[in-house]
Amino acid sequence: MNAPSKKPLDLPSLAGEVRAGNRAALARAITLIESRRADHQASARALVQELLPQTGRAIRVGITGSPGVGKSTTIDELGMYLIAQGNKVAVLAVDPSSARTGGSILGDKTRMARLSAEPDAFIRPSPSSGTLGGVAAKTREAMLLCEAAGFDVVLVETVGIGQSETAVCDMTDFFLALMLPGAGDELQGIKKGLVELADMIAINKADGDNIARANLAAGEYRAALHILTPRSPHWQPPVVTYSAITGTGIAELWQSVLDHRTATTAPGEFDARRREQQVKWMWTMLEDRWKARLKSDPAIRAKVKSTEAAVAEGRVTPAIGADQIAELLA
Amino acid sequence: MNAPSKKPLDLPSLAGEVRAGNRAALARAITLIESRRADHQASARALVQELLPQTGRAIRVGITGSPGVGKSTTIDELGMYLIAQGNKVAVLAVDPSSARTGGSILGDKTRMARLSAEPDAFIRPSPSSGTLGGVAAKTREAMLLCEAAGFDVVLVETVGIGQSETAVCDMTDFFLALMLPGAGDELQGIKKGLVELADMIAINKADGDNIARANLAAGEYRAALHILTPRSPHWQPPVVTYSAITGTGIAELWQSVLDHRTATTAPGEFDARRREQQVKWMWTMLEDRWKARLKSDPAIRAKVKSTEAAVAEGRVTPAIGADQIAELLA
Numbered sequence: 057m058n059a060p061s062k063k064p065l066d067l068p069s070l071a072g073e074v075r076a077g078n079r080a081a082l083a084r085a086i087t088l089i090e091s092r093r094a095d096h097q098a099s100a101r102a103l104v105q106e107l108l109p110q111t112g113r114a115i116r117v118g119i120t121g122s123p124g125v126g127k128s129t130t131i132d133e134l135g136m137y138l139i140a141q142g143n144k145v146a147v148l149a150v151d152p153s154s155a156r157t158g159g160s161i162l163g164d165k166t167r168m169a170r171l172s173a174e175p176d177a178f179i180r181p182s183p184s185s186g187t188l189g190g191v192a193a194k195t196r197e198a199m200l201l202c203e204a205a206g207f208d209v210v211l212v213e214t215v216g217i218g219q220s221e222t223a224v225c226d227m228t229d230f231f232l233a234l235m236l237p238g239a240g241d242e243l244q245g246i247k248k249g250l251v252e253l254a255d256m257i258a259i260n261k262a263d264g265d266n267i268a269r270a271n272l273a274a275g276e277y278r279a280a281l282h283i284l285t286p287r288s289p290h291w292q293p294p295v296v297t298y299s300a301i302t303g304t305g306i307a308e309l310w311q312s313v314l315d316h317r318t319a320t321t322a323p324g325e326f327d328a329r330r331r332e333q334q335v336k337w338m339w340t341m342l343e344d345r346w347k348a349r350l351k352s353d354p355a356i357r358a359k360v361k362s363t364e365a366a367v368a369e370g371r372v373t374p375a376i377g378a379d380q381i382a383e384l385l386a
Numbered sequence: 387m388n389a390p391s392k393k394p395l396d397l398p399s400l401a402g403e404v405r406a407g408n409r410a411a412l413a414r415a416i417t418l419i420e421s422r423r424a425d426h427q428a429s430a431r432a433l434v435q436e437l438l439p440q441t442g443r444a445i446r447v448g449i450t451g452s453p454g455v456g457k458s459t460t461i462d463e464l465g466m467y468l469i470a471q472g473n474k475v476a477v478l479a480v481d482p483s484s485a486r487t488g489g490s491i492l493g494d495k496t497r498m499a500r501l502s503a504e505p506d507a508f509i510r511p512s513p514s515s516g517t518l519g520g521v522a523a524k525t526r527e528a529m530l531l532c533e534a535a536g537f538d539v540v541l542v543e544t545v546g547i548g549q550s551e552t553a554v555c556d557m558t559d560f561f562l563a564l565m566l567p568g569a570g571d572e573l574q575g576i577k578k579g580l581v582e583l584a585d586m587i588a589i590n591k592a593d594g595d596n597i598a599r600a601n602l603a604a605g606e607y608r609a610a611l612h613i614l615t616p617r618s619p620h621w622q623p624p625v626v627t628y629s630a631i632t633g634t635g636i637a638e639l640w641q642s643v644l645d646h647r648t649a650t651t652a653p654g655e656f657d658a659r660r661r662e663q664q665v666k667w668m669w670t671m672l673e674d675r676w677k678a679r680l681k682s683d684p685a686i687r688a689k690v691k692s693t694e695a696a697v698a699e700g701r702v703t704p705a706i707g708a709d710q711i712a713e714l715l716a
Contacts, residue, residue, distance in 0.1 A: 193705070248614050279609065284610070338704035364668070367667075378669075382672060
């Protein structure tokens, strides 16, 4: 990792290098975004604003899947396919647990052996800054920098834990859920929250002896999704099968991503999703700051905890609890 | 509707009458909660706090369904069944559109002809106060007052629109989604958000010629739900059929509500859900107040709108937009 330079930061020059597609400069710019130093944060804000006109041109794809589903091999294979098609591919991640575990996803570049050796690929592990809100905010801005640097596909990987999937869905144009064919008759359950988010379900390991099983699983998932009203009137989430090992189905998988963009661009939905995402990012950042204020002072934090406990135990009504906390902020 | 009395409010006496199960006093107390007058709001807060020790004893059931599914006849039939079993039944509603439409759901008591004539039933239309947050907050407090008045079942009806289902799910122990058998082979789609919330799907109009169709629909919904991982490890949401007209299946439907309570009480999930709901209510109220501050001053409101537009159009980064709005509040 590139530590921010000790020299005074030359923002216009850094912005210029990012725009020119200099990967070392891009890595340095992302490190600046991830820094907690107040002066770095101010510079990072200015840098992203400076580069904003060059952002927005990539297609942004969120990818989720449980451990073992083959996310890294899928991204490796998909990334190589996209580069062969003439794209520049950035791979980012949102993993709020990485602060605890020391970087569980994308920490190890050997997980994407071929892609990490490609000059047209840029792989960056999840920022390891504690809260999901913080991690997601930094990944969003890293994504913008990658776009300014000329990457035209951004893949954002997440682990299938809690709210991290929602966070990644909220920063991407297309949200892809990877699944495995079940062992025997038993299907892997689709987490309910995921059904709401997924723009496509893709079943990996459709190779060798697994092909029939993968097709069977696809049919059942398809039947289940069919009963659900799609989120978009312009897109019924498909269920596809592929193999990250043999590459079978990868081209068709990507074609679905492009089909989704075509289908949602004409009615204005594609742009509307981005506009809404941007406004939602802003409000989320505001709320996070507001909550951070409540946590910064130990005395206030203690009072919030005791109020929460009184409300949870039914000793104080939520309305009066809200009064008490509002007074702390006044 | 009972307007708040012109006389100075005698809170201890009103609380006593509510505790004694006086329906007129209960209606007056709810009107107090719904009032926007600052002195009424302060009194309402004190009243709910005063009655808080007598709350929490009812079973709270949220009921959703699209128009035409037979929500009113279902609640009428279910309510009569519950009263025959010795219960006192309160029926409330969350309908944020009622301010616009003049009260679309539960505005008309004739919709529940038998139940509205029952001394052991209390029916209250949705508060008509504009925002969903405001409507939901008032209904939550009305629910607490009904419990203090001795009602041991609270049914909270909602229309299947946007976030109102989430709001009702967040104030109830059990969330019931009513559906219709499809016409012919075609199933009614389950809205994705609903799948995440529903503790049971119940298919109405399983009578006469419709029985086979209802059973077929139940089988398909069951297969679809089976593929989804349930929200609770202790409860797999069942799919049942019933007829609100003939009453067939109503007892079994209610038995599932009781089974859910039994299954989730022992592992502590039932109480945990309520505790979490209470704390979440508090934070929601705080956030609503905080946002109300941004809307109260026309100059601030205009600045927020222009910042939102700049962020949506990609002229300003979300981080800088958040800075600009935070400055307005400082």
